[in-house]
Amino acid sequence: QKEVEQNSGPLSVPEGAIASLNCTYSDRVSQSFFWYRQYSGKSPELIMSIYSNGDKEDGRFTAQLNKASQYVSLLIRDSQPSDSATYLCAVNPIGASGSARQLTFGSGTQLTVLP
Amino acid sequence: GAGVSQSPSNKVTEKGKDVELRCDPISGHTALYWYRQSLGQGLEFLIYFQGNSAPDKSGLPSDRFSAERTGGSVSTLTIQRTQQEDSAVYLCASTSRFAGETQYFGPGTRLLVL
Secondary structure, eight states, rough: OOSEEEEEOOOOTTTTEEEEEEEEETTOOEOOOOOOEEEESSSSEEEEEESEEEEETTTTTTEEEETTTTTTEEEEESOOGOEEEEEEEEEEOOTTSSSOOOOEOOOOOEEEEEE | OOOOEEEEEEEETTTTTOEEEEEEETOOOEEEEEEETOOOTTEHHHEEETTTSOOBBBTSSSTTTEEGGGGSSSEEEEEOOGGGGGGGEEEEEEEEEGGGGGGGGGGOOOOOOO
């Protein structure tokens, strides 16, 4: 079993719809969770980080974390064609107050927003 | 600097040759990571440097891979006797506790081994 699992997609949604990206992780001690966006041929860039159970909103993006279910998701509201990219889920076993450690990345979900 | 820089941006080499990839992290960032990303795949952790501590080399795939970080700043990833399966994008990232553990990635080096 992979440590961080994502549906590879591709996931296609029409412009203006909500895109829902899901990620599960196996390490129960995981404390920090990140969503990165990677455009084709580019390096990953951070979109959201979340450390506590519940929802965290930033503009059109909402991250949802459920540690009991070992599940983290990313919702993109009012999806735009410019949101088309691969979205990588990353998990860190050390809490936000601890020292930085390596992230474990999922293989990514490819999202296409159709105009 | 303004961001993480890597060089070269592209490298084509022949099987069996050695290559060196360079990463210049964001100034003041104490942690530096190397990842490898094969086409259409996720990021594979290679090695992690934190300050003056011994590096975490647990992700290096073989003894042909090594990395060093001089003066707590610039890092070099060396691949000896390259193989075709080494072809990938090699990404470097840096962070610090004051950056909230956010890893900032460089543009990557695209390595092609013929």
